[in-house]
Amino acid sequence: MQTERLIMRSWRDGDREPFARMNADPEVMRYFPALLTRAESDAAVDRIQASIDENGFGMWAIERIDTGAFIGFVGLAIPRFEAPFTPCVEVGWRLTPEAWGQGYATEAARRSLEAGFEEFGLEEIISMAVVSNLASRAVMERIGMTLDPDGDFDHPLVPDGHPLRRHVLYRISRPDPAGG
Template identity: 60%
Template sequence: MELPIQTERLVLRSWKEADLEPFAAMNRDSRVMEFLPRRLTRAESDQLAGRICAAMRESGFGLWAVETRRSGEFIGYVGLLAANFEAHFTPCVEVGWRLAHRFWGCGYATEAARKALSIGFTAFGLDAIVSFTVPRNVRSRKVMERLGMTHDPADDFNHPKLESGHPLERHVLYRLSKDDWMRSNAPR
């Protein structure tokens, strides 16, 4: 996949050393990490960025660093990632995002995730893409719905990487098939 990738307002690109500090700040922010198991230290955040970059080298796609076209400022990540756990719907590829709090409510997650879906279905020939979160994460669920993803409560699951009884253990699963994506993105 040739980078950078541009949308109307954003650039999806490879990670840079300069992204690590703002990424670490995001991962320390309790608002950003509200529906994740815990906030990350700088070292843990740097390790996560390293794993993201390694996954991109391995699969050709991944969680791209995102910046605004206007300022060039790093705002977070959006992209595709192969699930690294076993569940009734794996193996699969997930579309995911994490943006700094001050960039919420601008439509950036939806804009970049739409591009990621397009790349997954057209450049990588995926048949389906999923997304998941905890039931209370209404903001992310709304993004999933704006992307045309659908939720069937029968697909909900307990995340296997969280201990039984953890308050974030239960997850909702959203899906989008290539056929449904093509129907909703066909030229009119």
């Protein structure tokens, strides 16, 4: 898939090193309970690509059209945990710091929503973030998602008592083709 400035694609072996560097960056990972080792990062690539192969969608590797640089991932995923809103499909992103503040997450997330609704027939897509992750929450709002006021939850993959355990939930439904 493609947007005006980005290519959204399957993962390549050459993506592993910059992805591992990103996952070991404390600033990138500040809303996650831990940094990832190289082995954990490589395992994540394998899981993500397996989802793309199995479902047709996943967290696509993102590269800039103008430079060919890998800048992270954006896409659709099926959460691997149980919560009141699962099963579901979420839209998510993680970008390198050099890509922050340039609208890339918003641009690719919009394209992901479009694919989810038009190409994969999804009725609803969710997104979630740590309560204090205002940058990701702003992206969710820019792409038309709405905060679910009853959706706040303790993320089951984050340890009890951890300051990043509480998450907010955003939702968006398939647009009505009649415009109503």
